[in-house]
Amino acid sequence: MVRLVLEQQPYGMGSYAADPAYNFLQTYVGQVRWGGQLAFRYTHASYLVADGARTFIGSMSWTDTGLGANRELGLIDTDPRVASAGERVFNADWNQRKLHSAPNAVVVSPDGARARILSLIATAHKSIDIYTERLTDPAIIRALIASHDYGLQVRVVTPSDASLASVHRHHLQVNDRSPAVYGCQSHDRRRQDAA
Amino acid sequence: MLARRSAARGLLAAICVLSIISWAPQSTASSAAPPIQVVIEPDAGVTPLVNFIQGATHTLDGEIYAVSSNAVFGACKPPGAVM
Numbered sequence: 076m077v078r079l080v081l082e083q084q085p086y087g088m089g090s091y092a093a094d095p096a097y098n099f100l101q102t103y104v105g106q107v108r109w110g111g112q113l114a115f116r117y118t119h120a121s122y123l124v125a126d127g128a129r130t131f132i133g134s135m136s137w138t139d140t141g142l143g144a145n146r147e148l149g150l151i152d153t154d155p156r157v158a159s160a161g162e163r164v165f166n167a168d169w170n171q172r173k174l175h176s177a178p179n180a181v182v183v184s185p186d187g188a189r190a191r192i193l194s195l196i197a198t199a200h201k202s203i204d205i206y207t208e209r210l211t212d213p214a215i216i217r218a219l220i221a222s223h224d225y226g227l228q229v230r231v232v233t234p235s236d237a238s239l240a241s242v243h244r245h246h247l248q249v250n251d252r253s254p255a256v257y258g259c260q261s262h263d264r265r266r267q268d269a270a
Numbered sequence: 271m272l273a274r275r276s277a278a279r280g281l282l283a284a285i286c287v288l289s290i291i292s293w294a295p296q297s298t299a300s301s302a303a304p305p306i307q308v309v310i311e312p313d314a315g316v317t318p319l320v321n322f323i324q325g326a327t328h329t330l331d332g333e334i335y336a337v338s339s340n341a342v343f344g345a346c347k348p349p350g351a352v353m
Contacts, residue, residue, distance in 0.1 A: 077330045077346060085336040096337045103347040110333060123322060123332035131322045135311055137337040142316045149309035151322060165331045 077105035080168050082118040085136075114173045115185055121149075124161040129153050132161070132181070134208075148206070156180040193218050202228040209233070316341040 079100055085092050100107040110118030122132040133149025135141035152158075160178035167174040177186035189212065196203060196218045203222055210216065210233055223229045309318045316339060323330065323345040330346075337343075 076328070077326075079331075079337075080333040081337065082335045093336070096343075099343055100337075100346065103343075117335070118333050119335050120333040121335060123326075123330060125322060125326035125330050126328045129322070129325070131309075131319060131332075133309060135319075136335050137319065137339050137342040139339055141311065141336070142314075142319060142339055142341070143312050145311060147309075147311035149311070149314075149318070151307040151309065151318065153305050162331060165333060168333060169331075 078165075078169060079104070079107045080110040080118055080165070081107060082111060083109040084117075108169060110168050114167070114171070118168070119184075120164075122161055124158050124165065127162055128155060128158050130157045130161050132157075146206075154180070189214060196222055199227055203230070205229075205231045205233075207231070207233055320345040 077100075081093055081097055081100070083093055083097075097107055097109070121135060121137070122130060124130050130152045131149060132152065133147060135145065135147035135149060141147055156178075157180045160180035160183075163178050164174060164181070164183055166172075174183065174186050177183040182188050182191045192215060196215070199222060203219065205219075210231060219229050219231075307318070320341055323342070
């Protein structure tokens with residue numbers, strides 16, 4: 076049995092962008108529902124749990140660009156705790172219920188992801204390497220700046236002008252220095268394709 | 271004389287045991303699959319995801335922001351279904 080939760084308005088384009096996939100999956104595959112109706116804004120997750128035992132989780136959408144053009148990273152995990160956590164999240168979203176407590180085996184947004192990321196940053200001892208489409212969260216940027224102040228090497232790869240601007244702005248607010256002078260390396264890789 | 275024979279038999283037995291141990295199939299170290307496989311795009315392409323979908327035998331639950339890949343649709347649909 077295949078059950079999928081889809082975002083109804085990907086890329087802010089309205090449901091017409093997702094309707095063909097929804098209709099196909101409903102007709103040929105099994106059960107499909109729209110996500111993001113109650114507990115969160117968008118379904119931006121990308122994961123599958125097979126047989127309640129194996130998990131495919133990654134940054135990629137299941138599009139030609141996501142699976143053949145973009146830089147994306149995914150993991151196939153056979154840890155049953157991860158699969159169980161994925162099923163918990165899935166069942167909450169499938170049934171349009173709030174996830175009252177996020178499972179520990181995975182990081183779930185909006186249910187505590189920021190705190191988990193901040194904790195990861197705080198426990199780094201030597202370096203922090205980040206590859207992200209967007210980095211605009213003030214708390215995370217402040218934590219990265221604090222880590223750099225503490226002597227850690229902090230490197231960010233982002234294709235997003237908004238992320239770079241945000242890093243610049245927060246550096247300026249905190250230290251009145253540009254990132255280049257400050258020492259935080261950021262690589263501006265222009266977006267060439269949609270997600 | 272008896273002691274010598276006994277010693278010889280003991281030596282022979284030891285050699286036999288050693289030989290049996292030497293010829294016994296080596297116990298293979300448990301080579302369990304690594305718990306995590308990393309998928310890096312665009313190098314990996316659709317194959318890891320398609321294989322994962324097709325490897326499900328009972329249930330497949332998931333969430334996705336956008337799906338439009340024909341390879342994924344093909345992997346999801348039951349055998350014999352015409353798209």
